[in-house]
Amino acid sequence: MSSKDLNYYVTKFTKLRVDRAHGSVAPHKPILLLSVIELIEQGLLSHNQIPLSAELIAAFLKLWQPLGSNAHNADIGMPFFHLKSDGFWHFKPNPGFEALLFSGARVRAVGVLRQAVEYAYLDDELFELLQQPVSRNSLIAVLLDNWFADKNQQIEEILSRNALEDFQKELLATGGKVYQEAELKDEAKVVVRDATFRRAVISAYNRRCAFCGLQILDSLCQNVVDGAHIMPFSQFYDDRIDNGISLCKNHHWAFDKGWFSIGDDFTLLVKDDLHEDAPNCRPMKQFNGDRIRLPVHTQYYPRLEALRWHRQHVFGAA
Structure with missing residues (x-):
């Protein structure tokens, strides 16, 4: 014993x-x-x-x-x-x-x-x-x-x-924050900041991918979507909710690579030179012109300035 x-x-x-x-x-x-x-x-x-x-x-x-x-x-x-x-x-x-x-x-x-x-x-x-x-x-x-x-x-x-939920509620209430570089020296606080932003963005989009609508949750409400930055945090330190968009893993990667972007009317712009083999799902090119799924609250809609930056510097550069 x-x-x-x-x-x-x-x-x-x-x-x-x-x-x-x-x-x-x-x-x-x-x-x-x-x-x-x-x-x-x-x-x-x-x-x-x-x-x-x-x-x-x-x-x-x-x-x-x-x-x-x-x-x-x-x-x-x-x-x-x-x-x-x-x-x-x-x-x-x-x-x-x-x-x-x-x-x-x-x-x-x-x-x-x-x-x-x-x-x-x-x-x-x-x-x-x-x-x-x-x-x-x-x-x-x-x-x-x-x-x-x-x-x-x-x-x-x-x-x-739940401390992380408290941080998330605060971020949603304030709309987020643009940081100064000096505020990001504490590694522990950066981990919390990153998780809080991503959870707040996902919550604003009802835990669905804005591109394809995918939502998969487990018993702890862990999910398959990410809260992605539109203008990269590494350049702009911008954790405002309207600089975020909820995307599944595949479409997050594709967004960061510039395979698609979003117009000022929130319609999808998909590269026309993609070679896709998608026997069990809808190919990305078929989403071209569709409107993304938007948050319920308009203050969390993707910021047009951020979308324009992405179209010029990521989508255009791809």
């Missing part, structure tokens, strides 16, 4: 190995654990696989606001890597990164971790305890009482909110 019972993990959570070098406790590890537990409660982590995803980062940044320390930065890469020293947090490396992760090197940059780690995972015993409401609430209480005893009054309400 395993000795890794609830009391074992209560002790582990009470004695997390944290940095105390700056005159105050670095709260990164307990906040990361609370973020993981939040995703489990919301049904977003049903398997013992914890990628460094936009959902996890958003939950971490949300919890950092009430729980974080002014003496430390909200850097999720640090606890995501160093929690392995506490014995119950493990890595599934991506192929080719095994030596890096187990070499003793400190891999803490978010971009590098997302390349190197397919997912983190917990001890099976701990993950099972976190599936059960009673033991899960006990472990939440341990984290709050031991690490945030002076701050835990409003945490229950905060834990119940």
Whole structure:
């Protein structure tokens, strides 16, 4: 019988190995654990696989606001890597990164971790305890009482909110944002920004491809469409919703390659030199002249300035 019972993990959570070098406790590890537990409660982590995803980062940044320390930065890469020293947090490396992760090197940059780690995972015993409401609430209480005893009054309400959905609602309400380059230096926030934009655009188009109308959803509402930028973010830093369009994977790729564009009247303009063999679906050229599927709300319609840029610099250049 395993000795890794609830009391074992209560002790582990009470004695997390944290940095105390700056005159105050670095709260990164307990906040990361609370973020993981939040995703489990919301049904977003049903398997013992914890990628460094936009959902996890958003939950971490949300919890950092009430729980974080002014003496430390909200850097999720640090606890995501160093929690392995506490014995119950493990890595599934991506192929080719095994030596890096187990070499003793400190891999803490978010971009590098997302390349190197397919997912983190917990001890099976701990993950099972976190599936059960009673033991899960006990472990939440341990984290709050031991690490945030002076701050835990409003945490229950905060834990119940989906952080990425909150960011998405804010983006939809404001119509989006054009960023300054200096705002994009934090890798973790860039991951959240990218996911928030794409989800907001997809939501505006009712999770359908604007080109072909395709909609496929799973039980978690994950879908086959992307929120594509019309004018590339890498050049314009433009995350306004009207610089986005919802496209399935195939038509997103084709749009970025300039195989089709969209006129000012929102009709499709398809290259006439495509050689297509599509026995089980409608060829792209047959969509030429069709009107795209548009959002319900006119403020999210593709911006004409962005469409004109795409026609000149991408469609025209193809």
